[in-house]
Amino acid sequence: MIRKIFPALFVVALLLVSCNNDDDSISNVPLNPDTAARASVDRFSPEAGTLMVRTASNGLPAANMPINFDSGEPFITQGFAPDGSVVQYYNFDVQSTVPAPIYLFFDSEDNAVEGQLNIVGVKPGDAGYNDFWEVNRVIVPDNYVPNTITSETELLSSGMTIVETTTIVNCPIVPEGSMATKRLGSEDDELHRGWYKDQVIFYFSFFEKILDGGASEMVPTSPIFVSFNVNPDDANPNSGPASGFMTEMGTTQTHNVIATVPANAAYSPLWWVSVYDNADFDMVSNLTSASSSNILASGVATVNCPVVTME
Numbered sequence: 371m372i373r374k375i376f377p378a379l380f381v382v383a384l385l386l387v388s389c390n391n392d393d394d395s396i397s398n399v400p401l402n403p404d405t406a407a408r409a410s411v412d413r414f415s416p417e418a419g420t421l422m423v424r425t426a427s428n429g430l431p432a433a434n435m436p437i438n439f440d441s442g443e444p445f446i447t448q449g450f451a452p453d454g455s456v457v458q459y460y461n462f463d464v465q466s467t468v469p470a471p472i473y474l475f476f477d478s479e480d481n482a483v484e485g486q487l488n489i490v491g492v493k494p495g496d497a498g499y500n501d502f503w504e505v506n507r508v509i510v511p512d513n514y515v516p517n518t519i520t521s522e523t524e525l526l527s528s529g530m531t532i533v534e535t536t537t538i539v540n541c542p543i544v545p546e547g548s549m550a551t552k553r554l555g556s557e558d559d560e561l562h563r564g565w566y567k568d569q570v571i572f573y574f575s576f577f578e579k580i581l582d583g584g585a586s587e588m589v590p591t592s593p594i595f596v597s598f599n600v601n602p603d604d605a606n607p608n609s610g611p612a613s614g615f616m617t618e619m620g621t622t623q624t625h626n627v628i629a630t631v632p633a634n635a636a637y638s639p640l641w642w643v644s645v646y647d648n649a650d651f652d653m654v655s656n657l658t659s660a661s662s663s664n665i666l667a668s669g670v671a672t673v674n675c676p677v678v679t680m681e
Contacts, residue, residue, distance in 0.1 A: 400517040401568060403487055409569035410434055411494060411545045413463070418494035420464035420671070421611050436547030442622070446552070447615060447675070449594075449626035454656035456681040457628065460550055460576075462542045462674035465501050465640060467588045469538050472503035472564075473525060475510055483516050488564045491522030493543050493571055501542040501674045502581070502589045502640065507533040520565040538581040538589055540639055540676060541573040552678035554578040554632060576639060576676040578632040591672055593629040594641035595660035597648040602666060616648050625651050627660035632677055639676035644668040 412433035414424040422444055424430040431437050439445040439460050451457045472490050475483040492499040509531040519525050525532075541562070544550075551559045553576070561572045581590060602610035615624040630637040646654065647664040654660045 400515050401520050401565075403517065403563055403565075403570050406520075407569045408434075408546055409493055409566045409571045411543060411571065413437065413494045413542075413544065415495050418499070421673070422461070422463050431545070434545045436545055436549065439548070439550035440552065443614070446678075447624055447626060448622050449624045449628060450654075450656060450660075451631050451680065452627070452629060452657035456623070457631070457677050458552065458679040459628070459639075459675040459677045460552070462501055462676075464671050465589075465674040467591060467640065467672060468498075468500065469502045469504040469583065469587070469589050470498055470500045471506050471522075472539070472541070473506045473508050473522070473532070475508045475514075475516075477510055477514075478512060483510055483514065485516035487517060487520075487570070488562075489520065489522055489525060490543070490564055490566050490571065493566050499543075500589075501540060503539050503541055504583060504587065505535045505537040505539060507535065509533065517565075520568045523567075536583045536585075536587065538583050540576040540581070540674065542576075542674065543571050543573045546572045548572070548574075550574050550678075554678060554680065576678075578676055578678070579637045579639070581638060589640050589672075590636075590638040591640045591642040592636055592638040593644060594626060594673075594675070595629075595644050595646055595654070595657075595663070595665075596624070596626040597646050597651050597654070599648065601648055602645055602670075610645070616651050625654045625660075627654060627657055628677065629657055631680065637677075639674060641673050641675050642669055643671045643673060645670060 412418055414422055414430040416423055444461055446458055446460050448458050470492050472488055474488050475486045477483060553559055557577055562575060564571050597616045598610050598613050599616050600609040600613035617624050644665050645667045647666055650663040654663050
């Protein structure tokens with residue numbers, strides 16, 4: 371595979387444009403994204419979820435049911451920035467530092483192939499799925515018909531040139547009709563479409579910060595400090611995350627503190643979680659006080675929580 375780094379903003383802009391490939395070995399019968407089958411998506415199955423797994427009592431949406439991430443906990447959290455100002459971030463559960471590949475299609479003149487949907491090979495619940503994707507550029511021949519290739523398997527057997535980049539994008543796959551309207555800046559909140567095994571999938575995009583996997587090709591992480599209503603206890607299944615974040619009385623304001631904001635070079639929406647003693651809740655209001663608190667456990671998970679509002 372050819373190795374090359376492309377300007378991140380250029381790649382991100384093109385991620386929102388449809389793209390694809392073809393050679394003589396590929397059928398010239400494209401699929402129509404408007405009428406093609408929809409892939410089944412369940413973010414809350416035991417295979418897909420870690421902190422958010424559906425039970426008979428927690429009310430998490432069923433498979434293929436739209437998710438309203440604006441509806442409050444557990445989908446959106448209000449915490450503190452390093453300086454103590456208020457921030458909000460979505461919760462997309464635990465994600466790996468190993469990105470999955472996403473494929474964008476370009477012609478020989480480096481133009482995005484108009485009408486082609488991007489392709490992924492995994493969805494929530496599949497081994498190797500990640501909300502974070504490493505961008506791969508596919509160079510198509512001049513006779514390629516958009517949406518003729520609609521699966522990773524077909525693409526990889528096509529013989530087309532695939533150029534790996536180090537750009538990583540945060541695009542959680544969700545059921546059709548899902549909603550997450552908060553974003554920093556002017557980024558759109560639309561659901562985008564892609565291909566998965568000849569079926570259409572839908573995903574959000576969060577580009578509050580361009581991520582680069584660098585030589586490691588791993589998703590970068592940044593620290594976050596959190597406290598729960600009940601301190602984690604291996605002997606108590608209702609402790610830690612199951613008890614919910616501790617909040618100020620009568621409000622949704624946690625004293626969770628993120629160590630970076632999108633303007634910082636070290637920012638990442640994949641947070642490296644440390645848990646502090648909830649006895650220190652009242653004294654934690656910024657990064658300095660969080661760092662000085664009684665840390666019960668460090669690096670307990672990496673969670674996808676893009677910052678979407680800042681005070």
